Amino acid sequence: MLRFLKSLSRTVHEERCQDPEPRPNNGDGDGDGPTSLTVWRKSLFVGCSGFTVINSDGDLVYRVDNYGGRRQQEVVLMDASGKPILTIFRSKQKLNLVDNWLVFEGDISSKKQKPIYRARKDMDFLRAKVKRLARFYRVPYDETLGYVIEGSYVNRSCKVLDESGNIVAEIRRKESVTKGVSLGLEVFDLIVNQGFDSSLAMSIVLLLDQMFL
Template identity: 25%
Template sequence: MAYPYPYQQQPQPSASAPMPAVPTTVFGPQYCAPYPVDLAIVKKVMTISDGNFVVTDINGNIVFKVKGSLLTLRDRRVLIDAAGNPIATLRRKIMTAHDRWQAYRGESTEAKDLIFTLKRSSLIQFKTKLDVFLATNTKEDVCDFKVKGSWFERSCVVYAGESNTIVAQMHKKHTVQSILIGKDNFTVTVYPNIDYAFIVALIVILDEINEDEKAE
């Protein structure tokens, strides 16, 4: 049976990260695979108009691209599929203390199309910790997902809520090619039944926050 997902050889998840019984859909059920999905994310450092991220499957087929607006280059990103259709708009909320970002469906920025909100867990951090609240979680008492990243160690992990259940892991790889042509390479493993478009969006925002930290 063929699945409409990036190809994967279907390794089994580890015992420490049990497979969710029900797919965790954030952007859409078409982005939830019944097996672990490995994605490669290439960040184009020197680029003008072709977008600043390209996401491929393990065979090199393009799955997503991420583009920035020329007018608000650092404050807005649009996640698009391989056919160029906009999936979500990622927008930084200006003048907030906790580095707050919001994701909307398509190219909308209207409240009715809000998908999730992301913000720092605290103002002072040695390692980046981000809390993610789905749009239905209006009280924001407990986060729906948590991102913990160490850019010194070049890695990050996405957890389900306040639990220790891992839903995705990212590792950053430096290659000779990436150094010569100005690209950063990431590999991401998304666990079964987890929305991998959502995970890509989280990593893009994490990278933007990291770039802000380096600029300070």
């Protein structure tokens, strides 16, 4: 499956390069267009749940390996070599119906380590038509320095918007260039616009996966 995804990512990238309009780059930081990543909701290790993320050159970029099932108190986003980049921690609070998720740099090595982002599942039912899924804020808490996620993670159709309403990242269904091949919901695209950190965008994917399992 991984070999097929690598081939698929390279094929799509080659087709985009023939298009005169700006298209996603390969995720290495070069180029003027957004970054296109293929996300596979599966770990490469047997007995693990997690994620495997490759760029449009077919190179492994990020990985997540969970040995205790999908729903975890801690989820670690690693680079291709296994080095922790970000850690997502579920913070359960008493008398609070909504869990908070904290995002830390690297691995959580100290209880004194402070989070860099905080996320919360949106529970504003009065605005259900907006389809707002979650809020993602920088720490210290400030609504003017955060992001809003809208759409449907279940259907792999989400947009991440900044405080000005600009789209900084998107989750989209993966289109196969091979006839008769259905990728389903376990494989999808993560499009990261220029100026937004792709690892941060992937952490939002992990947050949504924990929120909407």
